Amino acid sequence: MKRSAEISALEGRIGYEFKQVQLLQRALIHSSMSGPNREDNQRLEFLGDRVLGLVMAEALLDKDNKATEGQLAPRFNALVRKETCADVAREFEFGEALKLGRSERLSGGRRKMALLGDAMEAVIAAVYMDGGFSEAKSLVLRLWGKRIDSVEEDARDPKTSLQEWAQARRMPPPAYIEVSRSGPDHQPVFTIEARLENGETCQATAGSKRLAEQAAAKALLERLEKS
Structure with a gap:
């Protein structure tokens, strides 16, 4: 399937080239653009949230083998919450590639936390489906970067x-x-x-x-x- 310039640029920013580029394209389609022949990213978002959770749980356990559940839980929540996903999506300019309906475009949808966070989770799922858990894990660790090392012990709401x-x-x-x-x-x-x-x-x-x-x-x- 032919890649658009936006898709190729996003692949370059996240450091992963899709074998099935249609998965990445779907991950960037908001429900305001869905239709009978166009599936949105909601199902991918659901899966990506679970993949992200497993990657972060493993990463935190590996990082600190003496931490208690009470210490790990707030760190985990800080790394997987929607605001953090949206921050990562902004850093890698996901907003430029989002496919939005007219009303969402006019209302600043490319900058909205919820839309960016959902797209980030959907892209994680797309990588998981395209390349397996190992590739999805590498992607998450690469994109989250220093956030994992610097997450505060008392990172609570x-x-x-x-x-x-x-x-x-x-x-x-x-x-x-x-x-x-x-x-x-x-x-x-x-x-x-x-x-x-x-x-x-x-x-x-x-x-x-x-x-x-x-x-x-x-x-x-x-x-x-x-x-």
């Missing part, structure tokens, strides 16, 4: 950590208040305030409510630790 901090002091869970929203509908910017019952607050701004909440929780935790 900041919102979870802040809630645990509050519970340990017999406080109710923190509240997250939307302070403002700006920007166009297709690319909004949210400012969120994390607030504790004792009056401690911190604000953060990001391109999604979830990321803004996490950033506000992280900033508040850092302030609490310093005090």
Whole structure:
């Protein structure tokens, strides 16, 4: 099957040339472009998520043979969560090769975390189906690179950590208040305030409510630790 320039360029960036290039093409088709004769990447995403999980579990066990399950779990979650997959996809410019419907293109779909993360998982599955587990593992370790070595031992969702901090002091869970929203509908910017019952607050701004909440929780935790 003939390769487009975009597909060839992406193969070069990720360091893997497909024998069945149609697998990579399918991995880059969002559901907004699917149709009776065009399969989207959702099934590949499902498989890729499981392949990624196995690769990361093995990598973390090999990296630290003394770590407990309680230490490994947050590291694992930090490496396989959708935000990390999207960060890797951005680094290797997956957005340029995504096949999106008109509405997704106009709404900035090539930059959306969910779409990029899904495409990353789908590409992992495509490599697995094309070359087997060994090739998929090599791809993941290559693309994730230093993220595996540098993942923090306490790499936990900041919102979870802040809630645990509050519970340990017999406080109710923190509240997250939307302070403002700006920007166009297709690319909004949210400012969120994390607030504790004792009056401690911190604000953060990001391109999604979830990321803004996490950033506000992280900033508040850092302030609490310093005090």
